Amino acid sequence: MSTTRDTPDDSTYLARAWAARGARAPLAPLQIARRAPMPRDVQIEILYCGVCHSDLHYTHDDWHDTLPATYPAVPGHEVVGRVTAVGAEVTAHAVGDLVGVGCLVDSDRSCPICRAGRENFCPGQVLTYGSPDRHGTAPVTYGGYSSSVVVDEHFVLRVPRNLDLAGAAPLLCAGITTYSPLKRAGVGPGSKVGIVGLGGLGHMAVKLARAFGANVVVLTTSPRKADDARRLGAHEVIVSTDAAAMAAHAGSFDFILDTVSAEHDINSILALLKLDADLTLVGAPARPLALSSFALILGNRSVSGSAIGNIRETQEMLDFCGRHGITADVEVIPMQQVNEAWQRLERGEVKYRFVIDMASLKAD
Template sequence: MTTTVAAYAAPAAKAPLERTTIERRAVGEFDVLIDIEFAGICHSDIHQAREGWGTAIFPMVPGHEIAGVVAEVGTGVTKYAVGDRVGVGCMVDSCRECDNCRAGLQQYCTGGGPIWTYNAVGKDGQPTHGGYSQKIVVDENYVVRIPDGLPLDVAAPLLCAGITTYSPLKHWNAGPGKKVAVVGLGGLGHMGVKIAAALGAEVTVLSQSLRKKDDGLKLGATHYHATSDPKTFEDLKGTFDIILNTVSAPLDFDAYLSLLRTDGAMVNVGIPEEPVHILLSSVSGHRRSLSSSGIGGIPETQEMLDFCAEHNLGAEIELIRADQINEAYERVVNSDVRYRFVIDTATI
């Protein structure tokens, strides 16, 4: 039997989200039914609800930063039990057979791609719906355990913002002796600063202004510079091993690439809606790299949660009611949040 649950959905592109009901599938043999307690609001939700990244599926229930408690498990489930604290991130399935899936890189599935938590079609042919809802049913292999040391409300954003920054920082070997610049101190950026500092790197924040400097230093940065000041790019030329760009607006990539050392990498995790442009000479002169990264696989997401629990790293959040979602969207677009909105799903 399917379950009818309350949710908040965008009925059409760019339309305000509104309260509705959706059907969750019956709990299958390997499924976990989760009572969602908190759901983070990611800028990706806004891009997709407003079709900034292309044609989308409506009505859309966004949300891929999900934290809750297991309410029911299928007869074949071995990883979780009723009462466990769990999370669901950006994907709920993949082909499971390609080389990437077998290597735990499900986010790079080549057998049809991952099935996203919302704005996608599941293997049952039905649209997926995300975390702005009271319950969700997910295969146990795409659920992660939230350690006891992490409160569920500050853990929810880790399922996207946390893993989106942790994965590239680990891949590009952020750690002692490395200088890391984080571009933008927002939902992604503030977690990038916390994680890079906890990994042992020397962290610099590059932001448009010095408005959030005190916050950046408290979060773990050693330095903080305003990119609106041309002198910043003169003074920091050739400084960084890694630049983690978390903003989703086009930048002067040639200027930022000049800040890398030889063999340095600029990794983009904010995805602009518009094309970006660079001069190849900006990378060729010092064997610099311009790259990107997409979330993380299930094993790495669990590793990230365990790391954050060990280092007491939760997101900085503003808890809101469900009827504040549309206001929160506007505030995210205007960079008016420190640093992640989280919906108390009991208010849906």
């Protein structure tokens, strides 16, 4: 493990990381402080970390009004690793366990939302990167583009040992982001489910919906994605710019999950829903989507949004993926290629998720 103790009282240690020092600065090597494990903490050697589009948005300060970036910024919230130390009060994890960390590393634990087990909506939630560090180790939390991390045991998840670890890393964000709305919608045998978009989120949604037993239909603007959609588990593909194909499926979907983060015509998609059915958004376009009232009113339809799931549901998702052998389709890269990977991600040149092999940090 590439960490060394830093202070005489052993309260922190240094970990290798890659960070951006400004909104348009490239990622570069940096040593960061991590706290030594406290009684309820788990120390994790990070083996793999997925690259999420949120990493780019935060680091480039695209979300300045909502989540302003603090530099140096160490992104990464799709973490898979091995436990190297545990605090005296930890009961759920042991040294040597394979574990994961997603988008959250803490919450206030006491508010009504947390008491209801929905810590992912806690007003005091602590994100894996970019949130104020309650322990004072650093100005803000540092993410998974690093050699190790220390996290309260409540926010550490068990990773099924039968899963490929690199492919499991994106489950901690892309997996739970799509699993949660599919599960909430009750999709299963007999359900006709539409997945809009076939990127990092969309390809996970196809795999999960198929494992739930649904009839899965991918909606895409790109005919060239049809073969890959079927390989991933789709029963059918609709090219959404084909008016005749869209009309043939009007009023036939029980549920649609929209994973697209670019501007697109949501009203034509709503027309595909049955009466009283729902379209859930997990993609986040930079500009508001134009929504026709009639697209909702005439079919008593609804549009909803969905964030990541809570910790219990995230563990449920990992166990589900373990039973069904589901992982993301990934391209594994060394850390030294991360800036190039970010450029490719912005151009949409990845199938379907980059994952960083953290062993490459030892070469810095």
